[in-house]
Amino acid sequence: MGHEVIRRHGKRRSRRGMALVGLGGLLLFSQMLGYDFWSMAWPLFVIMPGAFLFLMVKEMGKRAAGLTIPASMITALGLLLLYQNTVNHWESWAYAWTLIFPTALGLGLTFYGDLARKPGTVKVGERMAQVGLGMFVVGAIFFEALLNISGMMTDLGILIPVLLVAAGFYFLRRKERPSAGQSPYRERPVYELDDSPWMTETPIHEPSDDRRPVRS
Secondary structure: OOHHHHHHHHHHHHHHHHHHHHHHHHHHHHHHOOOHHHHHOOOOHHHHHHHHHHHHHHHHHHHHHHHHHHHHHHHHHHHHHHHHHHHOOHHHHHHHHHHHHHHHHHHHHHHHHHHHOOHHHHHHHHHHHHHHHHHHHHHHHHHHHHHOOOHHHHHHHHHHHHEEEHEEEEEOOOOOOOOOOOOOOOOEEEEEEEEOOOOOOOEEOOOOOOOOOOOO
């Protein structure tokens, strides 16, 4: 037990050391090149708390399952800010907020349900994430392709039409899921043993409705 605790503390110290070395290296590199690192990297201060919460979940497991929800939303917010700050695409807030709510919230619920072993919560989270991604796609098409609020259509050219065609092919090739009362498996013959001395196997078929098989 004591060796395990010492090993965990050693891993934590090594991770902190690596993070400090990486941060210091970036600052030194930016100063040598005369690059304003902070003006571009400030969203990292939003991403790091989310990443820290994910590390806590990894270390504590099921006991910290509830932290996956704020961790997902904070990390998604930081990544979105990093993208917008890097490419100066702040107009995307008109529709990109859907990546935080309900998409990131749905992902957090999915992670929480998986750790806490709650299948119902997992399904709710997956549905929320799907709805959020759908809202994001619709919003991006409306604001960028139709209104062109950021002027990116003149730069992206054919990218958005290609994405629309790809999404259409995805939905066309997607297999239909069975309905709630329909089994996804085909009926297979079930073998029963006769009462005869030779113990021969007689195949019977399970009916698809509530009727019971009649044996002669």
